[in-house]
Amino acid sequence: MDKWEDNKAWFLVVPVFLIVAFSAIIPLMTVVNYSIQDILAPGKGVFVGVEWFREILSDSRLHGALIRQIIYTFSILAIEIPLGIMIALLMPARGFSSSISLVIVAIPLLIPWNVVGTIFQIFGRGDIGLGGAFLHKIGIDYNYASDSVDAWLTVLTMDVWHWTPLVVLLCFAGLRAIPDAYYQAAKIDGASKWAVFRFIQLPKLKGVLIIAVLLRFMDSFMIYTEPFVLSGGGPGNATTFLSQYLAQLAIGQFDLGPAAAFSLIYFLIILLFCFIFYTFMQNAEKENG
Amino acid sequence: MRTKKQSFLLILYFILLMLPIYWLINMSLKTNIEINGSLTLFPDNFTFANYIKIFTDASWYTGYLNSIKYVVINTLISLSVALPAAYAFSRYKFLGDKHLFFWLLTNRMSPPAVFLLPFFQLYQTVGLFDTHVGVALAHCLFNVPLSVWILEGFMSGIPKEIDETAFIDGYSFPKFFISIFIPLIRAGIGVTAFFCFMFSWVELLLARTLTTVNAKPISAIMTRTVSASGMDWGLLAAAGVLTIIPGIIVIWFVRNHMAKGFALGRV
Numbered sequence: 001m002d003k004w005e006d007n008k009a010w011f012l013v014v015p016v017f018l019i020v021a022f023s024a025i026i027p028l029m030t031v032v033n034y035s036i037q038d039i040l041a042p043g044k045g046v047f048v049g050v051e052w053f054r055e056i057l058s059d060s061r062l063h064g065a066l067i068r069q070i071i072y073t074f075s076i077l078a079i080e081i082p083l084g085i086m087i088a089l090l091m092p093a094r095g096f097s098s099s100i101s102l103v104i105v106a107i108p109l110l111i112p113w114n115v116v117g118t119i120f121q122i123f124g125r126g127d128i129g130l131g132g133a134f135l136h137k138i139g140i141d142y143n144y145a146s147d148s149v150d151a152w153l154t155v156l157t158m159d160v161w162h163w164t165p166l167v168v169l170l171c172f173a174g175l176r177a178i179p180d181a182y183y184q185a186a187k188i189d190g191a192s193k194w195a196v197f198r199f200i201q202l203p204k205l206k207g208v209l210i211i212a213v214l215l216r217f218m219d220s221f222m223i224y225t226e227p228f229v230l231s232g233g234g235p236g237n238a239t240t241f242l243s244q245y246l247a248q249l250a251i252g253q254f255d256l257g258p259a260a261a262f263s264l265i266y267f268l269i270i271l272l273f274c275f276i277f278y279t280f281m282q283n284a285e286k287e288n289g
Numbered sequence: 290m291r292t293k294k295q296s297f298l299l300i301l302y303f304i305l306l307m308l309p310i311y312w313l314i315n316m317s318l319k320t321n322i323e324i325n326g327s328l329t330l331f332p333d334n335f336t337f338a339n340y341i342k343i344f345t346d347a348s349w350y351t352g353y354l355n356s357i358k359y360v361v362i363n364t365l366i367s368l369s370v371a372l373p374a375a376y377a378f379s380r381y382k383f384l385g386d387k388h389l390f391f392w393l394l395t396n397r398m399s400p401p402a403v404f405l406l407p408f409f410q411l412y413q414t415v416g417l418f419d420t421h422v423g424v425a426l427a428h429c430l431f432n433v434p435l436s437v438w439i440l441e442g443f444m445s446g447i448p449k450e451i452d453e454t455a456f457i458d459g460y461s462f463p464k465f466f467i468s469i470f471i472p473l474i475r476a477g478i479g480v481t482a483f484f485c486f487m488f489s490w491v492e493l494l495l496a497r498t499l500t501t502v503n504a505k506p507i508s509a510i511m512t513r514t515v516s517a518s519g520m521d522w523g524l525l526a527a528a529g530v531l532t533i534i535p536g537i538i539v540i541w542f543v544r545n546h547m548a549k550g551f552a553l554g555r556v
Contacts, residue, residue: 003382006383008383009386010383012373012376012381013373013383013389015370019426020430023426024399028404029406030411031404034406038484072333096532102544103475103544105303105306106540110539111529112532115511122312123312123313125306127298128324130308141481149313161306163315218397221400222400246400246405247405263403266402270401274391275391
């Protein structure tokens with residue numbers, strides 16, 4: 001669609017710009033300010049240049065958190081995307097059963113994130129939780145509070161439980177948008193189920209899958225609440241991801257300088273990935289339109 | 290074309306999905322003695338005591354009211370500023386439009402933890418700390434970009450000829466926008482409101498940091514109770530169940546448009 005060219009359209013955008021800028025630019029500038037100063041007392045800072053950046057970049061705990069974060073993010077993408085596609089293919093297309101399925105699938109998405117943590121905290125406990133008790137019954141010594149592998153797997157399971165529905169809904173919307181004529185043509189050609197998936201459904205899902213990967217990547221990259229509620233980032237620092245570590249630095253220890261330097265680096269990483277995905281998305285939209 | 294195997298797999302998935310929630314409901318209807326004593330699939334002594342406590346204790350139910358207040362304020366602010374902006378993005382080419390759109394997007398994606406401390410200080414300085422409006426405004430950081438994004442998707446599905454015809458017929462822009470355009474994208478507005486509601490309702494980190502007493506959300510009250518009173522599992526579970534209910538109600542209303550909304554209006 002050709003758009004009108006008119007710079008007066010800025011007037012329509014000004015309210016959004018102001019309201020977001022208030023919450024985005026002022027805090028960001030404060031962070032920049034902190035990252036290059038040593039705050040001794042409120043209002044008394046000493047300029048330290050890139051000192052904090054140097055310190056934070058050689059912080060081995062940050063490296064640990066970053067590596068855990070990357071492994072975690074790629075694990076959940078590797079599970080949630082294929083699983084989401086599969087379930088979307090299983091969903092009934094229309095009628096009452098379709099409505100019910102949609103509502104059931106969407107429920108986990110509307111649970112406050114800390115309640116998701118609470119649900120799994122209760123569910124996974126060996127003494128009072130169904131899941132934990134079941135694992136004990138079949139002879140697995142499972143305890144998310146003391147074993148770091150168990151804790152990591154619990155956070156992973158929680159994320160898959162919580163966010164696969166988002167992928168399902170996206171793919172469901174994508175599948176519904178495929179015209180029936182495509183399937184009829186495939187039927188005439190005698191295409192196998194796999195061929196239909198590979199050459200009709202998957203290409204048509206490309207657009208929604210990019211959105212799914214974008215949202216899941218970004219949101220898992222800033223995961224905070226769920227591991228915080230489950231085990232406070234522990235045991236040890238097994239589930240301390242980037243946001244946890246940042247919150248520990250900034251609010252726990254009040255190390256403003258390093259925390260601010262870390263924030264900026266974190267923000268730049270996000271910005272970079274955001275740009276990559278956004279470019280992909282624009283290109284995909286151009287191909288379709 | 291659906292086979293028995295497909296339905297079976299789907300139902301299996303639904304059972305796995307519902308199992309943890311079922312367990313939460315189950316726990317909320319038990320007494321603490323039963324919870325700690327034995328593992329039962331159904332409550333032996335069916336009790337609503339946990340729910341009654343939440344509905345009669347002001348320190349609990351004000352949490353719900355606070356949450357609902359700031360969620361509603363946030364939804365209203367987000368929608369009213371995002372509607373004109375989304376229209377501008379979907380209809381006009383203007384200086385810096387692509388950059389502005391990308392910048393908005395980055396705000397949806399940036400981790401709240403990055404802004405935590407400056408937020409705290411900023412809101413304290415301007416006197417919005419511990420107010421409903423303050424939390425609502427903070428949530429605008431991610432809800433406004435998302436609203437613009439979704440609405441833009443829905444609006445781009447409306448042919449531009451409609452606007453042109455209306456303008457030729459002598460409609461002024463505000464009149465056209467309110468009496469013709471908004472009714473056309475009703476579904477999109479509904480979905481957007483749903484998303485604002487959802488993301489504001491589920492967010493904890495900012496809501497907790499920006500409040501102390503007057504606007505403290507229910508989710509923050511829950512975490513506090515867990516650490517303070519030992520483990521009152523039954524009460525915790527009941528509070529959890531009550532936070533799920535508003536979600537289920539809104540899902541039911543938007544179920545037919547929800548999927549398209551999740552695809553940001555782009556299918």
